Amino acid sequence: GAVVSQHPSWVICKSGTSVKIECRSLDFQATTMFWYRQFPKQSLMLMATSNEGSKATYEQGVEKDKFLINHASLTLSTLTVTSAHPEDSSFYICSAVDTGGVAGELFFGEGSRLTVL
Amino acid sequence: SQKIEQNSEALNIQEGKTATLTCNYTNYSPAYLQWYRQDPGRGPVFLLLIRENEKEKRKERLKVTFDTTLKQSLFHITASQPADSATYLCALEDGANNLFFGTGTRLTVIP
Numbered sequence: 001g002a003v004v005s006q007h008p009s010w011v012i013c014k015s016g017t018s019v020k021i022e023c024r025s026l027d028f029q030a031t032t033m034f035w036y037r038q039f040p041k042q043s044l045m046l047m048a049t050s051n052e053g054s055k056a057t058y059e060q061g062v063e064k065d066k067f068l069i070n071h072a073s074l075t076l077s078t079l080t081v082t083s084a085h086p087e088d089s090s091f092y093i094c095s096a097v098d099t100g101g102v103a104g105e106l107f108f109g110e111g112s113r114l115t116v117l
Numbered sequence: 118s119q120k121i122e123q124n125s126e127a128l129n130i131q132e133g134k135t136a137t138l139t140c141n142y143t144n145y146s147p148a149y150l151q152w153y154r155q156d157p158g159r160g161p162v163f164l165l166l167i168r169e170n171e172k173e174k175r176k177e178r179l180k181v182t183f184d185t186t187l188k189q190s191l192f193h194i195t196a197s198q199p200a201d202s203a204t205y206l207c208a209l210e211d212g213a214n215n216l217f218f219g220t221g222t223r224l225t226v227i228p
Binding site for chain 1: 160215216220221
């Protein structure tokens with residue numbers, strides 16, 4: 001199946017710094033990618049939909065100025081957590097739609113664990 | 118309000134038995150319903166997709182049913198194995214590739 005790669009898989013940063021997480025589709029083109037956040041023992045919560053060449057669509061309650069999303073190519077979307085604070089510590093997961101694959105099937109990255117000190 | 122509920126947070130079964138997990142939803146009209154497996158610290162892995170006009174889908178030892186009247190999906194793993202131990206998530210797709218996840222059921226298969 002299609003492969004989605006996330007980098008870094010884990011990152012520790014100081015409060016107030018910014019962190020960038022990359023999501024790449026390795027063997028397919030993805031015009032649409034999704035970013036999720038998952039807190040311990042909770043389910044995935046959709047943060048935003050990233051569309052290649054246009055602005056991301058954010059879910060209600062997600063600050064677009066804090067979580068910057070850039071989808072500059074058909075294989076790469078980035079999520080930048082700006083001025084990170086301890087409450088931003090979470091597991092961030094991206095997914096991508098393989099437009100050439102089975103309708104509705106999403107492929108997920110391995111996730112990126114962010115710890116803000 | 119919209120809600121996706123999975124029957125229990127944790128389920129323990131004996132190896133070889135059939136595990137049945139439940140996903141109930143309210144105030145959604147999903148185009149698809151999907152089931153994912155998630156291992157600790159990993160991203161979800163797609164297992165099965167069932168469309169709103171399908172009643173049942175099978176893949177090897179997995180079976181999914183979808184009852185849009187009851188607003189419920191059942192996920193079965195037959196002849197369960199310890200390697201099946203993981204968290205299983207149901208997810209509803211709204212027709213625009215937006216997925217909304219349930220809280221998951223942590224399955225433990227006891228040897």
